[in-house]
Amino acid sequence: MASDILLPLFSLLWIEQKIVKNEKFPRNNWIGLGFLFLSWAFISWLLGAWDLEFKEKFLSFSYLVRLFSFLVFGWATMDIFNSNNSLSLGERAGVRANFFAGFFLISGIVILLGFLQFFLVPDIAKYSTEGGWDPHTGRLLGTWLDPNYLAGFLGFLLPVSIAKWYDLKKQITPTPFVKGEKIPRIFLALLIIASLVALFLTFSRSGYLAAGIGLLIFFLVKDWKVILIAIILASIGIVSSERATKRVEELAGTFASIILQDTDEIDPTAKLRIQNWGKSFTLFEKKKIAGIGYNTYRYIAADEGIVNEGYFSAGGADSTHLTILVTTGLIGFFLYLLFLGNLLRISWKKSHEKKGTIYLGFFTGLCALLVHATFVNSLFFPLIFIPVMAVWGIISREN
Numbered sequence: 001m002a003s004d005i006l007l008p009l010f011s012l013l014w015i016e017q018k019i020v021k022n023e024k025f026p027r028n029n030w031i032g033l034g035f036l037f038l039s040w041a042f043i044s045w046l047l048g049a050w051d052l053e054f055k056e057k058f059l060s061f062s063y064l065v066r067l068f069s070f071l072v073f074g075w076a077t078m079d080i081f082n083s084n085n086s087l088s089l090g091e092r093a094g095v096r097a098n099f100f101a102g103f104f105l106i107s108g109i110v111i112l113l114g115f116l117q118f119f120l121v122p123d124i125a126k127y128s129t130e131g132g133w134d135p136h137t138g139r140l141l142g143t144w145l146d147p148n149y150l151a152g153f154l155g156f157l158l159p160v161s162i163a164k165w166y167d168l169k170k171q172i173t174p175t176p177f178v179k180g181e182k183i184p185r186i187f188l189a190l191l192i193i194a195s196l197v198a199l200f201l202t203f204s205r206s207g208y209l210a211a212g213i214g215l216l217i218f219f220l221v222k223d224w225k226v227i228l229i230a231i232i233l234a235s236i237g238i239v240s241s242e243r244a245t246k247r248v249e250e251l252a253g254t255f256a257s258i259i260l261q262d263t264d265e266i267d268p269t270a271k272l273r274i275q276n277w278g279k280s281f282t283l284f285e286k287k288k289i290a291g292i293g294y295n296t297y298r299y300i301a302a303d304e305g306i307v308n309e310g311y312f313s314a315g316g317a318d319s320t321h322l323t324i325l326v327t328t329g330l331i332g333f334f335l336y337l338l339f340l341g342n343l344l345r346i347s348w349k350k351s352h353e354k355k356g357t358i359y360l361g362f363f364t365g366l367c368a369l370l371v372h373a374t375f376v377n378s379l380f381f382p383l384i385f386i387p388v389m390a391v392w393g394i395i396s397r398e399n
Contacts, residue, residue, distance in 0.1 A: 011072035034071040037335040041294040048293015063295035077393025114142030140201035151207020154199045155368035163361025206375040214368025279306040280317035284326040291329030320373035
C-alpha cells in the first residue's frame with residue numbers, strides 16, 4: 001500500500017532534517033523500548049531469514065522498515081505538533097485540535113464509505129481477487145475489504161472519540177477544532193453513533209468483543225451508569241438482528257467449547273482459527289528463544305504446511321500476539337509486551353493525574369486493540385497502527 005512508500009520516506013526526511021539542522025530529538029519515555037523491540041526483531045530476522053531466497057529476504061525485511069517507520073512516525077508527531085517553542089500554549093493547543101479535527105474527519109470518511117459499500121455493494125464476490133480473499137457477503141467492509149480489521153479500528157476509535165467528547169465538554173473557551181464549542185461535540189456525537197452502527201454492521205465477533213471490553217473499562221472508570229444503558233441498547237440491537245444474534249451465540253459457544261475443550265461444538269471459522277493457533281504454537285516450540293525470524297512466517301509456515309503461501313492472510317498466525325511469539329521467540333515477545341505495556345502504563349498514569357480524558361480513551365482503545373489482536377493479526381496493520389502512533393504522539397506531550 002502507499003503508506004509503505006510514503007511513511008519510510010517521511011521518517012528518513014524527518015531524521016535527516018533533525019540531523020542537518022542540529023536539532024535535538026524530542027525526549028520521551030517510550031521510544032527506547034520501541035527501538036529495543038525493533039532491534040531484537042532485526043536480530044531474529046537475521047537468524048531466521050538466512051536460508052530464504054533473496055526475494056523472500058527482501059519482502060520480510062520490508063516489514064522491519066515498516067515497523068521502524070511506525071515508531072519514527074509517532075516520534076515525529078510529538079515533534080511536529082508539540083515542540084514549536086515560537087507558539088504560545090494556546091496556539092499549540094490549536095495545532096493539536098486541528099490534528100484531531102483531521103483524524104476524526106478521516107475516520108468519518110472511512111465509516112461513510114463503509115455505509116456506501118454496505119448498502120450499495122453488499123456482495124463483493126465478483127470484485128474480490130484470487131488468493132484467499134473472503135468476500136464477507138452482507139457485512140460492512142468499506143474500502144478495507146475486511147470487516148474484522150475495520151472493526152478493530154472502530155474498537156480503538158470509539159473510546160478515543162468519546163474521551164475527546166468529554167474533554168470538549170469541560171472546555172470553557174471555544175476550541176479551534178471548528179468555530180464554536182458546541183459544533184465539535186455535535187460532530188463527535190454523530191461520529192460516535194456512526195461508529196457504533198458501523199461496528200454492529202461488520203458482524204465481527206472479535207470486533208464486538210474488543211470494543212465491548214474497551215468501552216467497559218472506559219465507563220467503569222469514567223461513568224459506570226452508562227454501562228447499564230449500553231447493555232440495554234446492545235441487547236436490543238443484537239436481538240433485532242438474526243445475524244448479530246447468531247454471531248454472538250457463536251462467540252459464546254466458542255468460549256464455552258474452549259473452556260470445556262470440546263472443539264466439536266465450535267463453529268467452522270473459530271475451529272479453523274484454533275487449529276491455526278495449535279499449528280503455530282508447534283512451530284514456536286521448534287525455536288522458542290529467538291523465534292523463526294521476524295515476518296518470515298509466510299515462508300517457513302508454508303514449508304511446514306501450516307499456510308498457503310499465496311494467500312494474503314498467510315503473513316502470520318490468526319493472532320498478532322502469537323505471530324510475534326512465533327517469529328521473535330520468548331525474548332521478542334517479552335520486549336513486545338514491555339513496549340505496549342509501557343504505553344498502557346503511561347496513558348493510565350496520566351489519566352489518573354487529571355491530564356485529560358483523552359489519556360483514558362487511548363488506554364482503553366489500546367486495550368481494545370490488544371483484545372482484538374488476540375484473534376486477528378491486526379495490531380501492526382498500517383491502517384490501524386499508524387493512527388495509534390499518531391494519536392499517541394499528539395497526546396504524549398499534550399500537557
